[in-house]
Amino acid sequence: MEVTRLSVLDLVPVRTDQTTADAIAASVALARTADDLGFTRYWVAEHHNMPAVAATNPPVLVAVLAAATARIRLGSGGVMLPNHAPLVIAEQFALLEAAYPDRIDLGVGRAPGSDPVTSHLLRAGRQDQVDTFADDLTALSLMMRPEGVQLSLGGRSYPLAATPAARTAPRVWLLGSSMYSADLAAAQGLPYVFAHHFGGEQTLAALQRYQSQFQPSPETPEPTTIAVVNAAVAATQEEADRLTLGQRRSMWRLRSGQTLAPQELVEEAEADPLPAAAQQAADDFARSWFVGTPESVAAGVTALAAEFGTDEVMVSPIAGAYRGTPADASPAREETLRLLAKELV
Template identity: 45%
Template sequence: MDPIQGKAAGAAPVPLSVLDLVTVGKGRTATQAIRTGVDIARLAERRGFHRYWVAEHHSMPGVASSSPAVLLAHLAAHTDRIRLGSGGVMLPNHAPLVIAEQFGTLEAMAPGRVDLGLGRAPGTDGATAAALRRSERLREGADEFPQQLAELTRFLDDDFPDGHPYARIHAVPGPVQGPAGRPPIWLLGSSGFSARLAGTLGLPFAFAHHFSAQNTIPALDLYRETFRPSAVLDAPYALIGVAALAADEEREARRQVLTGALSMVRLRTGRPGLVPTPEEAEAYEFSPLEREFVDGWLNNIIMGTADEVRSGLDDLQKRTGADELMITANAHGGDARLRSYELIADAYGLPGPEVLPV
């Protein structure tokens, strides 16, 4: 069971966690990106971050996280204590039974430390979503999310009522094999829909502040207003995803995050590719419209030295009342991302390499 409302480690006001897109930089390979993901997860475990999540994306050459369950199985084999999860699995892309089987298997691999975060967007463009869903599933999508969620929950709990068409179907591994428990469900969102649904169902909620900052406070307010206590939670628990990158010098931090900004420009204009190098991003001549987009994008990233990033994170937590901050550090190379998490851990006084959490 996740001690969801436990105390933060070190001097952090709330638990700090990691969201990794397993980005692939230009001149690098998916193999290298996944190895970096393992390094980040192990660093996060060593330094006292609470959880490490990966996000489902498709048809994006610069993001190697198209299959969260496969990645999480690999990460489970290389870690011992940190919570691992999806931030998230896009439920409309999959049959609920398949997700229940995948995450039941993960729970069997790493008992008590798997989270199942669910989103209702496809995590890609329309054509790729159609390729994922096929045949009759083309008619299903975000509008059917509550029904899909209810079906997935029943598979996870193995409690379809007598007479239901699925009453004799069991997600294995799962409760049918004993009291092993099952991964806690989180709802993810960037608007009010999932906020309201999470509140109504009494589930923990994760908001994508890192790409929808203007909706953060309204969505969190809606979640708290609609929250009903449940068997899962007595009170609301809201996590927000935050784009943040720390470096030894402020200029270097900005140089690194510019690579992610250029990646987003190319993605939004139908030209997705590998994450460019800092040199390529600095030399790129942005059009006036692109520059306006980039300036807005960078304004939503907390960047700078370790102390500057800590100050920005603390301010954001106070403004939003978030119960947990999940930091995503997007840059071309793994070294910059690893250094960022080390610096942030140092700034908060999180455990060092020889001071492991119990």
């Protein structure tokens, strides 16, 4: 079995036994593992005001991870562009590219990644009446090019570049889970990442729409796609299932409107079982996940890549931890990558 490329998406989860510093240290170790194993890229997400997620600032995390690795591409999965001024993001990622040339990806999304109050604060109280996402995405790409962009202001040309003497630019990707993102990625000639891990019902239709409507660009002459999946791999199916107990319960709480609290350890989840209906709902959320032995998960990932015609599969390792696990480590997530790499990389 063979997948063209495998990559990693990391939300930098926080367990009940971890501080923020511990969670970041565990992600640094996970990124080093992915680097050593030959994974193509390692991306971190953007979420705000969530006790279970430490990935609040992708460019800061990318800098930390890039300094700790040697080869793997680092990036955002993604920066939620409506939360930020495009020039700020362009400057941040242009500097990262200058420091780590040909290793930086800028994945961009449209969702808020937070609750309404936090989103309001992130946007400095702005109440945008017009959706400018498509235009902001174009401007972001132009400002990061080595030549920058020329603005017309008051009849005069004004040069603007994200950094003064760039030689290369980060690769821009569009993230999404809907037909809107498929259409926009195709129209702008961008590589496209579909969030199959939470929008699985539309995956095939969206990827087919993107591929059929794709307009080539200088940076992306052909349609290029990644599908994101949740995965937990262990020596046995039973072990893999146990390691996802905390994540299943977290997703049930999130979908039922509760606070996304730090992820429970396996023993904590087992000691406080959910009511039967809630447990069934939690298990239903996990139906599209890849949980099991190395052979079964590798077969599932390979079949998914073939079905969707994706160039790459990005794995979000969701395995939890047992009581007594070092707080600054996530050995079960690392093992997911190791076992999967033996089969596919």
